Amino acid sequence: MFARSLALTLAAALAAGSATVAHEGASDVAPDRQAWLEVCEDWDEWDKPAPPYRIHANTYYVGTCGIAAILVVGGDGLILLDSGTEPGSKVVSDNIAALGYDIADVKAMLVSHEHFDHVGGMARLQQLSGATIYAGQGASPVIRSGKADPRDPQAGMHEPMQPVPGSVRSVKGGESGMIAGVVFTPTTTPGHTIGALSWHWSSCDAVSCISIVYADSLSPVSRDDYRYSDHPALVAEYRAGLARLAALDCDVLLTPHPSASEMVKRMSGGAPWTNPDGCKNYSGAIGLRLDRRLAEEERAVDDR
Numbered sequence: 001m002f003a004r005s006l007a008l009t010l011a012a013a014l015a016a017g018s019a020t021v022a023h024e025g026a027s028d029v030a031p032d033r034q035a036w037l038e039v040c041e042d043w044d045e046w047d048k049p050a051p052p053y054r055i056h057a058n059t060y061y062v063g064t065c066g067i068a069a070i071l072v073v074g075g076d077g078l079i080l081l082d083s084g085t086e087p088g089s090k091v092v093s094d095n096i097a098a099l100g101y102d103i104a105d106v107k108a109m110l111v112s113h114e115h116f117d118h119v120g121g122m123a124r125l126q127q128l129s130g131a132t133i134y135a136g137q138g139a140s141p142v143i144r145s146g147k148a149d150p151r152d153p154q155a156g157m158h159e160p161m162q163p164v165p166g167s168v169r170s171v172k173g174g175e176s177g178m179i180a181g182v183v184f185t186p187t188t189t190p191g192h193t194i195g196a197l198s199w200h201w202s203s204c205d206a207v208s209c210i211s212i213v214y215a216d217s218l219s220p221v222s223r224d225d226y227r228y229s230d231h232p233a234l235v236a237e238y239r240a241g242l243a244r245l246a247a248l249d250c251d252v253l254l255t256p257h258p259s260a261s262e263m264v265k266r267m268s269g270g271a272p273w274t275n276p277d278g279c280k281n282y283s284g285a286i287g288l289r290l291d292r293r294l295a296e297e298e299r300a301v302d303d304r
């Protein structure tokens with residue numbers, strides 16, 4: 001029986017054109033992902049070094065264990081999504097070098113949202129690369145000045161960031177653009193911050209193309225005295241952004257905090273890596289969190 005099942009396994013492996021022979025109990029996880037999983041945990045530390053791994057075709061994870069940074073290799077240079085914190089950006093530049101690429105070839109840096117854990121390293125990486133930064137209209141002034149927007153639900157909670165003296169371009173949601181040979185589309189998804197963007201692009205290998213979505217942080221987290229209920233226009237935009245996100249063509253979902261999209265679980269095979277419902281599910285879960293948050297605010301008023 002064992003011999004027969006082994007023969008079947010071998011036949012299946014050969015039929016699939018696989019160069020490796022499957023061993024019973026062997027892991028299907030690619031070696032670079034395995035190396036990542038050996039170092040990092042779910043909801044890990046923001047500045048903890050992690051090795052880079054391939055997400056798909058020309059798209060790589062180059063962030064730390066706890067904060068994502070994504071490298072896309074375009075026909076006309078490299079594109080980096082997010083920098084991590086100031087100290088974390090050292091891990092990002094080391095990972096780009098470890099993959100055999102030169103930081104000087106980074107032509108563009110795309111921003112998710114204007115908080116220090118995702119863009120605190122932009123000033124340093126721009127100094128090394130000279131790259132143009134592309135950010136949401138509400139995020140650009142924060143990145144240039146290093147100072148929080150007073151409308152940000154978390155304004156006052158974080159230390160100022162290093163101001164970015166180089167080129168920062170504001171982009172509008174829905175306006176696709178060719179950046180270093182790759183077409184990127186930003187979607188405005190405010191709520192966690194004012195200037196938040198989610199980005200998507202197409203990643204192609206020899207067989208097919210898939211849509212990768214880097215969906216921004218959308219948690220309704222704020223300082224203690226902030227009430228979302230006092231800002232109905234932002235709440236309306238928040239919900240509209242969630243609807244836009246849910247409607248995206250979404251094969252692989254990535255998030256600035258990897259665990260927000262269960263990256264560790266998906267990398268280790270506990271949930272599908274590719275899931276066309278990923279964006280819809282993510283958006284739906286955030287919508288419920290927002291509902292709960294607004295209900296809590298209402299109850300807090302009733303209790304007064």
Ligand SMILES: [Zn+2]
Nearest residue numbers: 113115192217
């Ligand atoms: Zn944030």
